[in-house]
Amino acid sequence: MSRQPGFFITFEGGEGVGKSTNITFAADWLRAQGKDVIVTREPGGTPIAETIRNALLKAHHDELMMPRTELLLVFAARAQHIESVIMPALARGTWVLCDRFTDSTIAYQGFGRGLPMDEIDTLKTLVQQGLEPDLTFLLDAPLSVGMGRAAQRGSDAGEETDRFETEQLAFFERVRSGFQALAAEHSRFRVLDAAQPLARVQADLLKELVPLAGGINR
Secondary structure (H helix, E strand, O other): OOOOOOEEEEEEOOOOOOHHHHHHHHHHHHHHOOOOEEEEEOOOOOHHHHHHHHHHHHOOOOOOOOHHHHHHHHHHHHHHHHHHHHHHHHHOOOEEEEEOOHHHHHHHHHHHOOOOHHHHHHHHHHHHOOOOOOEEEEEEOOHHHHHHHHHHHHHHHOOOOOOHHHOOHHHHHHHHHHHHHHHHHOOOEEEEEOOOOHHHHHHHHHHHHHHHHHHOOO
């Protein structure tokens, strides 16, 4: 739990499941209920963390980036993000909606890359200092759906494929299994069927947000 006056919600899932669309929808709805809301993302969320994001995702290096390097960069960006953005916002009573957090690190670098979970846990303890999301929405869809959407999105926007989107299907199968394992383990997760039409996904999202927004006066 955030253990702060604000409320910390994370949105998780694989490629193309609609995290960005649904986090924007949730933020707009919460603001309409009078909540003070910020939307942020990981890796990123601050100028320094965005520089790290670019090195991780968009820069296609001639040199192979090692999995442990990737892990350390993710947590370096997270350390900056938590101290510069997330904790100050929670302290002033703001609702923080974050596109990915440490669950993505566990799914991608742990399950996907096969890095030891104890290494991830050590970095998590160091960087987060007890901070945990109050609520996590996992948008889950079969790989054929998510990867197809991700490819179409990149084509429509004229974006260069990022480093993770070039991975083999088996990698994303492990990532999805990782998210599902986390959802089964932690009660803060709410799993949404992201293969549904968007209106259905957002109706399911509102079913969770309506009682939450009414019951937390901040």
